Amino acid sequence: MREFQSLWLAHALSMTGNYLLSVAVTVLVFQQTESALVAGVTMALTFLPQIIAGPLLSGLADILPRRRVLIASDLVRAVLVAGIGIPGLPLWAIWTLLFCSILPMVPFSAARAALMTEIVQGERFIAASAIINITSQAGTLIGLVAGGWVVAAIGPNSAVMYNGLTFVVSAVIIILGVRSRPAPTGARGGRGERGERPSLWEVTRGGTRLVFGDSRLRTLGLLAWLAGFYMVPYGLANPLAAEVGGGPMAAGLIMAGPSMGAVVGGFVLTRLVSPDTRIRLLGPLAVAASVPLLAWALQPPLWAMVALLAFSGMTASYQIVANAAFVLCVPAEGRGLAFGLVAAGLQAAQGIGIALASLLAETAGTHVVVTTAGILGIAGALALAFPWSRLSTGTIALMHPPPAESASADPAPEPAPAPTPSTTPEDPTSAAPAPRRSEPDTDA
Secondary structure, X not given: OHHHHHHHHHHHHHHHHHHHHHHHHHHHHHHHHOOHHHHHHHHHHOOHHHHHHHHHHHHHHHOOOHHHHHHHHHHHHHHHHHHHOOOOOOHHHHHHHHHHHHOOHHHHHXXXXXXXXXXXXXXXXXXXXXXXXXXXXXXXXXXXXHHHHHHHHHOHHHHHHHHHHHHHHHHHHHHHHOOOOOOOOOOOOOOOOOOOOOOHHHHHHHHHHHHHOOHHHHHHXXXXXXXXXXXXXXXXXXXXXXXXXXXHHHHHHHHHHHHHHHHHXXXXXXXXXXXXXXXXXXXXXXXXXXXXXXXXXXOOOHHHHHHHHHHHHHHOOHHHHHHHHHHHHOOXXXXXXXXXXXXXXXHHHHHHHHHHHHHHHHHHOHHHHHHHHHHHHHHHHHHHHHHHHHHHHHHHHHHOOOHHHHHHOOOOOOOOOOOOOOOOOOOHHHHOOOOOOOOOOOOO
């Protein structure tokens, strides 16, 4: 368990550093430009590397020793993040360094998830995944709240440079606490048409066919992408804080609001609600996640913004259940392809949503943009909630196989890490039993 504890602590530091960086860099850019558009584009830029490089860089975890990938990723990030804080950098240099500093997060996440299955197996793997889920939310919350406080205390440039130390400490913890293992060998899943590692085109084509050819996977994927609507206030945190006379600390609280709620909502939904009820609640909770945004029409004060976003985050914890249901429904042989597509789509939805909202906020105002995002989010969720009320029955049935089938079935493979938005847990498998293989459901 010592190795898991080291991996957990390194993950916690990296998560905290990720979100402290988000706060510090957006404040730095907003102070330099006083532009909601530029600050929003900066936030959206943190999503692009995973969209562009996700299917490619994640393969490093299957080629090189995974411990080495973790250490190298942290050290590279430390150097790049520290460079962002150099005073006097032009905007293009800040954006370039920020983009490059996010890239190592892709192989880090892939290597961590793969290494987890080597360190802990069976029921312990599910328990460890649950701990990682909670840590992701806690790290997000601490990073955002502490980020606002640190930036207010020492300034954004110094905050960004010191933030690089969190990745150095993470690398040291892995060096000392995780033993070296050889690179993965033997056959690997997800081969391309020529028996080689699939190309980006093959990954995209195969994942698209799998996800959008199955009504359950299609609906669950679109439910995840709704985050592009209710995450809009997160991307507009700095101009929203400025409008109520707040500074970096206020922006950090606005950005932390969804995570505050997600910690509570995730615990209640996965510990106090029965598995069957969770599945049925996906549609109503998806609708509820965007409802708080309607209150921006009344121009709420800071405390109300944070409370509203906390409620949104609490209901948005449906993402944990949606991801677990995705694991349950997707065929094992196509799991990697399906997750790659949904992960890229999720990042794209959030990045495009934030960038477009920032552009519109320049002319229409932040309150109008947030309210409109709420209306669109509710409409999209309702359009998915109705078909899901029918599809949920089949998904629940997969959770309770007949005794004869259950006894004769081969043991299910370890679930691959599922994609989630930035304020949701990374691995949803703790919210559901081990997945079974299922044939695609092609109902409309």
